[in-house]
Amino acid sequence: MKKKAFVAIISASMLASMGTGALAATKLKEIKAYLNPEVRVQVDGTYVDLRDVKGNAIAPITYNGANYFPIRSISDALDIAVDYNETTKTIILGEKVDGVSIVDGFKDMYYTKDSAKTTYKGKDYKEAYFNDGSGNRSSNFMLYPNKEHQTLYLQIAAVNGDITELTIQDSDTNTILKKIDVIKAEEGLVTVQVDIAGVKSLYIHGNVKGDTAVFVPLTTSYYK
Structure with a gap:
């Protein structure tokens, strides 16, 4: 996965995980974006249906020429564990180690x-x-x-x-x-x-x- 796309995915995931109160306390800037259901994802040559934690189908957000997906849907497609540390505001991909x-x-x-x-x-x-x-x-x-x-x-x-x-x-x-x-x-x-x-x-x-x-x-x- 290209670094630019990876950063975009993380950004979208963090935005989606914040509540209204949290957003008000940040320096985030409101943007205008679009849901784009025409964009599909392949993993190792096979099309995959990206879904959220409730099993609902996901369409990416298109903004400034880039496509943004919730990171959990991508991690599920790639079979990579994902977690979020609320205290440190850190998204954890892969194995978690205590060290x-x-x-x-x-x-x-x-x-x-x-x-x-x-x-x-x-x-x-x-x-x-x-x-x-x-x-x-x-x-x-x-x-x-x-x-x-x-x-x-x-x-x-x-x-x-x-x-x-x-x-x-x-x-x-x-x-x-x-x-x-x-x-x-x-x-x-x-x-x-x-x-x-x-x-x-x-x-x-x-x-x-x-x-x-x-x-x-x-x-x-x-x-x-």
């Missing part, structure tokens, strides 16, 4: 948004570290908590084999903070909890053999 997702600023050659690689046991995590190299090798990546968090909750799964000697260490001091001898494929998605108080950067590495892949869902792994 800060490690996906922000994550960089690695095995970072991916390819749904074929971000999907694990039928669930698409949208963004992941997926090391599917070949042969016996080390699987490793960096994280940067920048001394701002106390704990890392890292979700990780071994695919088609085992991960051995998984080690999480302070890369500045080479201090080993956590070591797990083996994570077996049959264990599924494992959450590794690590004390990272005062740590600026982390080096995570483990060993795999043959066709074994390492899966880390970045959207549900987080700092706290």
Whole structure:
């Protein structure tokens, strides 16, 4: 989804969620717009009928050459969770985590948004570290908590084999903070909890053999 369209959808959703009293207290400007039932939506090549929470069909609002939809109808069509935090006035898309997702600023050659690689046991995590190299090798990546968090909750799964000697260490001091001898494929998605108080950067590495892949869902792994 293009950024401009995404922003437009969020704006329309926020407008729709405010009551008359809330509108009066804001600096929102009244506009003239039109319902446009001729506009249709396709998702992965298939037309979808957008509906509100009560099941009513939705027509987009056309304003200044842009089409605005309630964000919940779009999130339902894309199968993405959506919520609204009234206190912080924040629309939350995707998984909610009680912390800060490690996906922000994550960089690695095995970072991916390819749904074929971000999907694990039928669930698409949208963004992941997926090391599917070949042969016996080390699987490793960096994280940067920048001394701002106390704990890392890292979700990780071994695919088609085992991960051995998984080690999480302070890369500045080479201090080993956590070591797990083996994570077996049959264990599924494992959450590794690590004390990272005062740590600026982390080096995570483990060993795999043959066709074994390492899966880390970045959207549900987080700092706290």
